[in-house]
Amino acid sequence: MRSKTVTVNDKMQKGFVYVLTEPMGKNFDPRFMPELTPKQMLALGVFGGKYMTDCEKEFPKDWYAKAKLNPKKHDASLNLFGVNASQPLPVWRKKGWIYKDDPRGWFQWYCRYFMGRRLPVEDDKQIKRWLAINRHIAQVKKNCRKGDLSCRPKQRQAILHWAYDSRKI
Numbered sequence: 001m002r003s004k005t006v007t008v009n010d011k012m013q014k015g016f017v018y019v020l021t022e023p024m025g026k027n028f029d030p031r032f033m034p035e036l037t038p039k040q041m042l043a044l045g046v047f048g049g050k051y052m053t054d055c056e057k058e059f060p061k062d063w064y065a066k067a068k069l070n071p072k073k074h075d076a077s078l079n080l081f082g083v084n085a086s087q088p089l090p091v092w093r094k095k096g097w098i099y100k101d102d103p104r105g106w107f108q109w110y111c112r113y114f115m116g117r118r119l120p121v122e123d124d125k126q127i128k129r130w131l132a133i134n135r136h137i138a139q140v141k142k143n144c145r146k147g148d149l150s151c152r153p154k155q156r157q158a159i160l161h162w163a164y165d166s167r168k169i
Contacts, residue, residue, distance in 0.1 A: 001116070010054045012103045020116035024060075028113075032127045034163035038111045042067035046161050047086055048074035051107060059111055080167075081149070085157035097129070106130070110163060133162045140169045 001023050008016040025037065036044070038059070045068040053071035056064050068078040076084040092098050092105050099122050102108040109126045136159050144151030149167060156166035 004116075006058065006115075006117075008055075008058050010058065016101070018101065018112065018117050021118050022116040024116055025114055026116075029123060029127055032130060034110070034130070035165040035168070036160070036163045038107070038114055038163075039063040039067075041107075041160065041163060042069070044068075044160065045078045045080040046157075047079075047107065048076050048084060049078035050074040052104060052111070055108075055111075059115065079157050080160055081153035081157040083154045083157055085154045085161060099125070107161065130162055133159060133164060137164060137166075137169060140166065144169070 001021070004020045006018050006020060008014075008018070028034075039062065042063055043066040049068050049070035050073060052059075053069050070078060074084070074086070076082060079085070089098075089105070098105055099109060101119075101122070102112065106126060106129060109122065113123060113126070136155055140152050140155055140159065146169065149156065156169070159166040159169070
């Protein structure tokens with residue numbers, strides 16, 4: 001694949017540039033096996049529909065065709081499990097979870113990684129964070145009957161935010 005340069009102009013980044021070096025959805029780190037694509041996550045309902053509503057020029061149009069979005073405000077009813085499982089961005093910043101080039105956090109990193117951007121140091125850090133969600137998956141498995149989507153909806157929604165299909169647990 002020939003590399004492709006992406007220029008971002010949204011509410012959080014003006015004139016930000018990054019390079020895609022891998023084909024979309026391919027050549028992931030072998031430790032990183034997300035169950036859902038960004039398009040699937042947006043269609044299921046994540047982040048109260050507010051996340052990345054001004055980023056439609058950066059990502060494929062079809063990602064937004066069935067996305068559950070609300071550009072005005074966070075709306076937990078748009079989430080698959082109908083609950084708020086997000087912490088505000090200032091909390092993410094305080095905890096050091098935000099990489100300077102991805103000011104919206106993990107999902108923005110994932111979208112760009114899925115598109116084909118590779119940043120070895122940051123990718124390793126974010127993949128380790130993704131792997132750590134297994135502790136929440138284990139809690140749902142331990143405390144809920146398989147397929148009981150009414151059990152631990154907040155935890156299931158949080159798991160969904162990390163590209164794991166929590167409907168299958």
